[in-house]
Structures are given as C-alpha cells and as structure tokens.
Amino acid sequence: MLSKPLHLSPLAIALWLASSPGQAVELAPQVITANPLGNSQLAAPSTVLEGDTLLQQQQGSLGETLNKQPGVASTWFGPGASRPVIRGLDGDRIRILRNGVGALDASSLSYDHAVPLDPVNVERIEIVRGPAALLYGGNAIGGVINTFDNRIPDSPIDGIHGAGELRYGGADTTRSSAGKLEAGDGTFALHLDANSRQFNDLRIPGYARSSKVRDADDPGSKHRLENSDGRQDGGAIGGSYQWDHGYAGLSYSRYDGNYGSVAEPGVRLDMEQDHYAFASELRDLQGPFSSIKVDAGYTEYQHREIEDGEVGTTFKNKGYEARIEARHQPLGPVEGVIGAQVSRNEFSALGEEAFVPQTDTDSLAVFMLEQWQATERLNLSLGARLEHTRVDPDGKGNERFVDADSSNSFNAASLSSGAVYQLDPVWALAASLGYTERAPTFYELYANGAHVATGTYEVGDPNLNKEKAISGDLALRFDNGTHKGSVGVFYSHFRNYIGLIGSGIQREGEDDETIPEYLYSGVRARFYGVEAQDHWKLLENRYGSFALELSGDYTRAKNLDTGEPLPRIAPLRVNSGLLWELDRWQARVDVQHAAAQHRKPANETSTDGYTTLGASVGYHFDIGQSQWLAFVRGENLTNQTVRYASSILRDIAPAPGRSVEVGLTTRF
Incomplete structure (x- = not known):
C-alpha cells in the first residue's frame, strides 16, 4: 500500500529532476471528453477548468474549487467536506466522475462526508450543467463533474517530465505539497503522483453561530x-x-483523510479509499465501428x-463500475456512439448511529448518442x-x-435532444431538451434513524416511485x-422530485433530546434560472494586457405541492475579475457579490448578502x-462574514475569513 510513503515530501523528486534540463519534454494536450464524438460545441452548458485557471480556483475540496463557476454552489460543511451543487440540485442528482467512471464513496449520503479527492491531483475538470443522464445515468439528472488526472496515460510519453507544488497559508493555515512524475519511451508510459495536506481550525470573522441561533449565555466559539482541522494524503x-x-x-490510487x-464537537471522520482502474481504446478500426473505448474501476471505501x-x-x-463506448462509422452526415454500463455497490453502516441498512445496488444500462451536421451552420x-x-x-x-425486507427494482428511461445553430461568425444559439x-437511492427508500450530522430524524419510503x-x-x-x-436560461419540471420534507413531528434523538422528523417524499417541483459569463479583452499596450471576467447566476426552486421554496438554494450571485499580464507577471482582482436569500421553507433560516x-x-x-510560478493569493480581504444559503450548516459554520496564501509550482 502507498499509505506510509505519502508522508514524505512529494515535491522532492520533482525538484531534483527539474535540475536536469535535458529531460524536459512538452506535456501532451488534453482532449475534450464531455462529448464522446469529440465536438466541443456541446448543446448543453459546459465549463472546462485547467492550467492556470484551475490553479487560481483550487481549494482543498471539490465543492469549494468549483463554487464560483456559473450555476455551481457548495454544500460547505467546513474545510473537511464540501460537495458541488448544480442549479440547486445536489446529492445523487450530481455525478462526480474520475476519468469518466464513478468512484464509490458516501459523500451523497450526508453533507459531513467528504469527496475522497484532493483537487491538487486533478489536471482538468469538466462541468456539464443540466440533464446529463444520457451518458452517465439517472443520477446525473442535475449535471456531471468529470475530473481527469492522467493516471492511466492515454497518449505516448517520451522522456521524463513532471510537476510539483507547495502551498502555505489560507484561513486554515494549509500546508500542502504535491508532486507528479511521468516517464515513457513512446510505447510504455508510467505515472506516479503523491500529495499531502494538513490544515488547522478555520479562522472566521466573528462568532461561528449566527445571531439567529446564538445563545447570549453561551455564544460559542469566536x-x-x-473541530475543523484535518489532513488529506493521497497517491x-x-x-x-x-x-x-x-x-x-x-492504475491504483489511495486516499487517506482525517478531519473534524x-x-x-469531539467527532472526527477517518476516511480511506482504494481505487483500481483499467482503461483502453482501440482506434482506426475497420468494420461497423471506428473505435471502441473501455473504462472500468473497482473501489473499496x-x-x-x-x-x-x-x-x-x-x-x-x-x-465496481464499467462502461464501453463504441463509435460507429459515419452514416452519411450522421455520427454516433452506442454503449453499455454496469455497476454494483455494496453499502453498509455499522454502529449505534447507523440510520440506513446494509444495501446492495446493481444497475445495467445501454445508451446511444447520434449527431447530425444538418447544414453548415446547424448541428x-x-x-x-x-x-x-x-x-x-x-x-x-x-x-x-x-x-x-424486500428489494426494489426500477426501469428508467431518458431521452435527450440538442441543437447548436451558428447564426454568424460571432453568434451561436444552443438549445437542449x-x-x-x-431511480431512488437506498437511503431515500430505507433510511430510518437519527442523522446526527444534520440534527434530523430521517425516514425513507420503500414505496417511492422514480424521479422524473x-x-x-x-x-x-x-x-x-x-x-x-454566453447568456442562457434553464428550466426543469419534476413530476416526482424526491425531497427531504419536514413532517412537523419531533422524534427522540441522542441523550433524550428531541429532533425534527424529515420524510423522503415525492413532490412536484420546479427549477429555473439564468446563467451568464463573459471574458472581455479590454486593451493591450506596453503596460500589459488587461481583461475583465464577468459571470453571474440565479436559481429559483419551488415545491409545487406546498407552494414553498425548496431548501438550500443559492441566491443571486455576481462575480467580476480584472486580469493583468505583462511579460512574466500576472495579477487579478476579484469581487464577488451574493444577495440575501429570503426564499426558503418556513423551517429554515435566511442568509444575509455579502x-x-x-x-x-x-x-x-x-x-x-x-x-516555475511563484504566487500570492488573498481571499475575503475585507474579512466579511459569509454564510452560504446552500449549506445546511449556514448558522453554525461560516465560510473562511480573511486569508493569504503563498505557493510555488514547477513543470518540466
């Protein structure tokens, strides 16, 4: 196992090899994979983060790394655990993939469960917003986040190259190091990587508890x-x-983490994950298929x-999860792929606080995607x-x-269509329907017990129907x-949205305390909103090049059965960034504004704007x-109290206060 060597500095090998200029090679370019047909003009809204852009956004968790992207918020459960929310949808409505294949964990079961992935290992992140169930399954009904790490090199490597990174600082005094080494002779390719991160309790502007829940006699920590410190090791x-x-x-990878x-208070989560992966692609085939791609992974978590x-x-x-995609030969102007996917996961929770039973879940799916270049402008x-x-x-x-005491079976069908029309060389119109x-998850069907992390008593319904x-x-x-x-709008109407709805009943929790009961119930629901982004090249002269990045998003979600807003929906958010580059220098200033969120169910609290x-x-x-790149990054420099409306802990766990971080990266 890799657990022991991970405590060594993973940057050391990278720095030693960097001193050998004769071994330097150019890194192979990545290929956009959100569409297996290789067309970057997707009808669905998509975002790609890589290179310096990913470096600037990188945080200790996947949710915080993506939190400023249009339509993406964070479940924020402190620096140890944070999962992405897309357009108000979270949990098992968002598929988080590793090189196109799911890696099993328990992050969708509870907000305090981390995604066992450190973004420092990721070379590229693709976000596909909206219904991506076509290729990845019904639990991608809200979107897909696909991370790529090149742990199985998919293109030849000649010579030796690698990368390294050191960081220090931030509101949690992060100390992190990471290194990657790749070597090959054009036929065989080898990849090695390792990372280590430690962080202290998070610094915040004022009290942890908001004024809405703070007790004057016992105000809590300030x-x-x-209990927000922790560590993450991987390789x-x-x-x-x-x-x-x-x-x-x-490939084989291991993740080992421990956080509060x-x-x-006094509770820590000790996490381990071992993941084995296989990938292969056959190209330039003769016969009905021009290429066949296979991806498979087995995980123990x-x-x-x-x-x-x-x-x-x-x-x-x-x-495990395995999928095969076969691209058929063009049929006139029509190109396409057919595929199949199979998966199985065996989940168990052992102990006094287990609120779900042991469950095995098996799925088998077939899918197809066809693309037709109808005219020169219309796809x-x-x-x-x-x-x-x-x-x-x-x-x-x-x-x-x-x-x-009895199993449930579901047959789910999905259909998707899209169109991209190039109006002229500048403007294009993209639409998808x-x-x-x-299918309901095991916890939506069978949960029955106190969920201590969220302070609720959750009850599933084994008679739930499919979410549509x-x-x-x-x-x-x-x-x-x-x-x-781009500027876009979206709309989703759920005929049977499976939500966790308060019943108004109090149930017995720990230490004879009562906690509110929440039921997994199917309701009619509506989501709609707007997203916009623009990269504006302002000017370029002897003082450098200047650009302005603007983005914003707004989501509204309503329980149509009760007329109440759905919980944990991010408010209107607007981001702006001024960028400057001159020779070897680069700098940026960012301003983010979030409005107050008063649209919430009666049993939840509102959040202030910031x-x-x-x-x-x-x-x-x-x-x-x-x-090499040396950088200094400051965040929340005015030390504002930030509470995310998308976080269930908005009233007891604010986002980080003022922070300054320094870092050094190298590539060779």
Missing part, C-alpha cells in the same frame, strides 16, 4: 471554527502500453466516525438511455429496518475576439528548461 501509480491505434493501462465534524476516541459508526462502500444531436436498477436491503434484524428518470423531470436550456453564445461568453474582495499576483520564471 474567530475560530472549532497513485499507473501505466499504459501505447501502440499506433490505441492504448491499454492500469464542525457540527459535532470506508470511513469511521470517531467520538471521544471511540468508533461510533463505520460506513463502508465497495463495488443536431439525439440520445437515449435505458437503465435497470435493483436495490436489495438487509436490515440484519434491526427493528428500525423492518421495512427493508431532455426527459430524465432517476423535463428540462430545457437555451443559450446565446458569442465570440468576436474581444468578447467570449460582498468579498480577492486578489492574487504571480511571477513566471525558468530554471534551465523547467518552468
């Missing part, structure tokens, strides 16, 4: 978010064999919730997916899970060399043939 080894018309490879639960040194509950999840796409899911619980004699179905939605997007895109961006200021400066330099 200027520090108690991987992978390799591939390349030939003229394809590749095949394997900010909702439960567990985390223990430790209270006062004793293990209270252990969550385990193990299983059309049509896709379909059929998926069978079986959920098999075992209550193990626990009287709370007497309803978990989809019908998606999602009709969703559409319409966007105007533009690129005239000076301005590049405006934050950030700034960064970086300097590029070379040593031999290695490229």
Whole structure:
C-alpha cells in the first residue's frame, strides 16, 4: 500500500529532476471528453477548468474549487467536506466522475462526508450543467463533474517530465505539497503522483453561530471554527502500453483523510479509499465501428466516525463500475456512439448511529448518442438511455429496518435532444431538451434513524416511485475576439422530485433530546434560472494586457405541492475579475457579490448578502528548461462574514475569513 510513503515530501523528486534540463519534454494536450464524438460545441452548458485557471480556483475540496463557476454552489460543511451543487440540485442528482467512471464513496449520503479527492491531483475538470443522464445515468439528472488526472496515460510519453507544488497559508493555515512524475519511451508510459495536506481550525470573522441561533449565555466559539482541522494524503501509480491505434493501462490510487465534524464537537471522520482502474481504446478500426473505448474501476471505501476516541459508526462502500463506448462509422452526415454500463455497490453502516441498512445496488444500462451536421451552420444531436436498477436491503434484524425486507427494482428511461445553430461568425444559439428518470437511492427508500450530522430524524419510503423531470436550456453564445461568453436560461419540471420534507413531528434523538422528523417524499417541483459569463479583452499596450471576467447566476426552486421554496438554494450571485499580464507577471482582482436569500421553507433560516474582495499576483520564471510560478493569493480581504444559503450548516459554520496564501509550482 502507498499509505506510509505519502508522508514524505512529494515535491522532492520533482525538484531534483527539474535540475536536469535535458529531460524536459512538452506535456501532451488534453482532449475534450464531455462529448464522446469529440465536438466541443456541446448543446448543453459546459465549463472546462485547467492550467492556470484551475490553479487560481483550487481549494482543498471539490465543492469549494468549483463554487464560483456559473450555476455551481457548495454544500460547505467546513474545510473537511464540501460537495458541488448544480442549479440547486445536489446529492445523487450530481455525478462526480474520475476519468469518466464513478468512484464509490458516501459523500451523497450526508453533507459531513467528504469527496475522497484532493483537487491538487486533478489536471482538468469538466462541468456539464443540466440533464446529463444520457451518458452517465439517472443520477446525473442535475449535471456531471468529470475530473481527469492522467493516471492511466492515454497518449505516448517520451522522456521524463513532471510537476510539483507547495502551498502555505489560507484561513486554515494549509500546508500542502504535491508532486507528479511521468516517464515513457513512446510505447510504455508510467505515472506516479503523491500529495499531502494538513490544515488547522478555520479562522472566521466573528462568532461561528449566527445571531439567529446564538445563545447570549453561551455564544460559542469566536474567530475560530472549532473541530475543523484535518489532513488529506493521497497517491497513485499507473501505466499504459501505447501502440499506433490505441492504448491499454492500469492504475491504483489511495486516499487517506482525517478531519473534524464542525457540527459535532469531539467527532472526527477517518476516511480511506482504494481505487483500481483499467482503461483502453482501440482506434482506426475497420468494420461497423471506428473505435471502441473501455473504462472500468473497482473501489473499496470506508470511513469511521470517531467520538471521544471511540468508533461510533463505520460506513463502508465497495463495488465496481464499467462502461464501453463504441463509435460507429459515419452514416452519411450522421455520427454516433452506442454503449453499455454496469455497476454494483455494496453499502453498509455499522454502529449505534447507523440510520440506513446494509444495501446492495446493481444497475445495467445501454445508451446511444447520434449527431447530425444538418447544414453548415446547424448541428443536431439525439440520445437515449435505458437503465435497470435493483436495490436489495438487509436490515440484519434491526427493528428500525423492518421495512427493508424486500428489494426494489426500477426501469428508467431518458431521452435527450440538442441543437447548436451558428447564426454568424460571432453568434451561436444552443438549445437542449431532455426527459430524465432517476431511480431512488437506498437511503431515500430505507433510511430510518437519527442523522446526527444534520440534527434530523430521517425516514425513507420503500414505496417511492422514480424521479422524473423535463428540462430545457437555451443559450446565446458569442465570440468576436474581444468578447467570449454566453447568456442562457434553464428550466426543469419534476413530476416526482424526491425531497427531504419536514413532517412537523419531533422524534427522540441522542441523550433524550428531541429532533425534527424529515420524510423522503415525492413532490412536484420546479427549477429555473439564468446563467451568464463573459471574458472581455479590454486593451493591450506596453503596460500589459488587461481583461475583465464577468459571470453571474440565479436559481429559483419551488415545491409545487406546498407552494414553498425548496431548501438550500443559492441566491443571486455576481462575480467580476480584472486580469493583468505583462511579460512574466500576472495579477487579478476579484469581487464577488451574493444577495440575501429570503426564499426558503418556513423551517429554515435566511442568509444575509455579502460582498468579498480577492486578489492574487504571480511571477513566471525558468530554471534551465523547467518552468516555475511563484504566487500570492488573498481571499475575503475585507474579512466579511459569509454564510452560504446552500449549506445546511449556514448558522453554525461560516465560510473562511480573511486569508493569504503563498505557493510555488514547477513543470518540466
């Protein structure tokens, strides 16, 4: 296992090799993979983060890294755990993929469960907003986040190259190091990476508890978010064999983390994940298919919730996912792929605080995507997916899970269509319309118990039907060399939105305390909103080049059965960034404004608006043939109290206060 060597500085090898200029090579370019047909003009709204852009946005968790992207918010459960929210949808409505394949964890079950991934290992992130169930399943009904790390190199590598990074600072005094090494002879390719991150309790502007819940006699912690410290270690080894018309490879990665639960003083989560992956592609084939791509992964995951040194509950999840995509030969102007996907996960929760039974979930799906270049300006796409899911619980004699004595099976169908019309060289119109179905998850069906992390008593419904939605997007895109961006609207109507709805009943929790009961129920729901972004090249002269980045989003969501707003919806947000580059220097100043959020259910609290200021400066330099970047980044420089409406802990866990971080990166 890789757990012991990870405590060594992973940057050391990278720095040593950087002193050998004769080994430097150019990194291979990545290929956009959100569309298996290779067309970057997707009808669905999409965003790609890589290079310096990803470096500037990188945080300790995936949710915080993507929090400023249009339509993407964060579940924020302190610096240890944060999952992305897309257009107000979270949990099992968002698929988080690793190189196109799901890696099992328990992050969708509870907000205090982290995604076992450190963004420092990621070279590229693709975000596809809206119904992406076509290729990735019904639980991508809200969108897909695909991360790429090249742990199985998919193109030849000649010589030795790599990268390294050191960071220090931030509101949690992060100390992180990471390194990557890749080597090959054009036929065989090897990848090694490792990372380590430690962080202290988070500094915050004032009290952790908001004025809405703060007790005058016991106001709680101030200027520090108690029990928010932790660590993350990870590493991987992978390799591939390349030939003229394809590749095949394997990888193994390990993640090991330990962090405090900010909702439960004295409780820590100790997390481990082992992931094995296989990937292969055959290209330039003769016959009905021009290429065939296979991806597969097997994961063993567990985390223990430790209270006062004793293990209270252990969550385990193990299983596999495999998919095959075959691209057929063009049929006139029509190109397309057909594919199949199979997965299994075995989940168990052992201990006094287990609120879900042991459950096995199996799924099998087939899908297709066809693309037709109807005219020189008009591109059309049509896709379909059929998926069978079986959920098999075992209550193990626990009287709370007497309803978990029989399995449930669901057949889900999805259909998607899209069009991109190039109005002229500058303007394009993109539209998509989809019908998606999602099978209920095991916890929506069988939960029955106190969920300590959220302070609720959750009750599932084994008679739940499939979640069904009709969703559409319409966007105007533009690129005239000076301005590049888009303005779009979206709408989703759910016929059976599975929400966690308060019943108004109090149930017995820990220490004879009562907690509110919440039921997983199917309701009619509506989501709609607007997203916009623009990169504006202002001017370029002897003082440098200047650009302005603008973005904003607004989402509204309503429970149509009760007339109330749905919970945890981010408010109107507007971001602006002024960029400057001159020779080896680069700098930017960012301002983010979020409005107050008063549209919420009666049993939730509102959040105040805020405006934050950030700034960064970086300097590029070379040593031999290695490229270096030294940078300083400041965030929330005016030390504003920020509480995310999308976080269930908005009233006890504010976002970070003023912070300054320094870093050094190298590539060779």
